[in-house]
């Protein structure tokens with residue numbers, strides 16, 4: 001039971017999931033867990049804001065019932081239909097047969113796709129659109145559509161009286177409320193943003209333009225803590241991230257994928273040389289680091305050095321996957337240096353370049369460090385030239 005008070009009239013009834021291994025069956029969420037957030041607005045009319053993953057249905061329904069104290073909700077607002085927020089929709093719909101489901105036209109299409117055309121009777125569907133108002137009494141929800149942030153039917157709701165933005169997945173972060181109560185918002189919000197929403201920067205920008213006109217005192221996202229402090233910083237970062245701008249333009253991430261360790265050694269040597277010049281350097285071993293963390297680190301820095309072994313005439317798979325994931329998430333607007341290794345026919349630099357050339361606004365440094373098995377005098381000269389280029393701008 002994790003009922004929390006957002007304001008006198010608004011309660012958090014979401015559920016922590018501390019046992020899920022992979023969010024979206026892909027992104028590790030251990031040991032921090034994840035929360036499926038849901039809120040109840042108590043007024044003359046009662047609105048439940050979103051449901052939760054089916055894994056958490058029982059606990060959520062019990063939380064909702066406790067807050068309702070015998071009343072029935074009038075509305076379930078569905079900000080989007082992704083199953084981690086809609087998996088319990090039919091359960092609550094059955095529990096409270098008078099309750100209407102509030103969504104936009106696309107929401108109802110998806111409800112029919114997920115649950116069948118006859119799952120909800122037409123008279124239970126209350127369709128809203130851009131700017132629609134749902135009055136609950138002293139609370140009024142104004143709907144702002146946010147298509148493709150990051151599903152087509154996403155909408156947010158601004159509660160005008162208490163100046164609360166129910167932001168759907170925007171401003172969410174990994175980490176259950178219990179386990180990450182004192183953790184800073186930014187690191188897991190960044191990893192969540194770039195991996196889950198990152199591709200849709202233009203659509204996030206469109207949403208930010210709409211919210212800029214609102215006075216927002218609280219943001220209630222669908223994962224992670226309710227945001228009441230430091231909102232300006234959260235909004236600033238979302239503005240930056242959604243334009244694919246680095247947080248630290250001068251910082252360098254060295255990401256390496258090495259089979260037997262020689263390429264990794266070269267990457268570490270480069271790190272040492274750069275640090276001697278006073279540069280802030282992060283290093284990431286792609287063979288042991290989960291992609292979602294590597295992606296977040298790459299977007300954080302303005303400069304990236306990729307170091308990869310050649311593998312059967314191709315890229316060593318951890319580097320290949322990293323580049324593909326970067327591309328999917330819209331990686332752009334960065335300066336990139338290359339280190340390749342190959343014992344008989346190195347091809348990694350050419351292959352990395354080809355992939356990077358498919359991305360927008362990538363500036364490749366002229367010097368390529370090409371190793372034949374291990375770093376030697378000749379390749380170290382190349383490395384020093386790359387260091388000079390990396391430090392020149």
Ligand SMILES: Cc1cc2nc3c(=O)[nH]c(=O)nc-3n(C[C@H](O)[C@H](O)[C@H](O)COP(=O)(O)O)c2cc1C
Pocket residue numbers: 257258259260261262263264309310311312313314341342343344345346347372373374
């Ligand atoms: C399965 C396998 C395939 C490889 N394929 C190539 C290749 O196609 N071309 C090449 O030049 N080197 C190839 N290599 C050699 C690697 O690139 C070699 O490990 C590298 O030169 C040394 O760097 P490392 O210690 O970082 O792995 C291959 C090595 C392995 C184990």
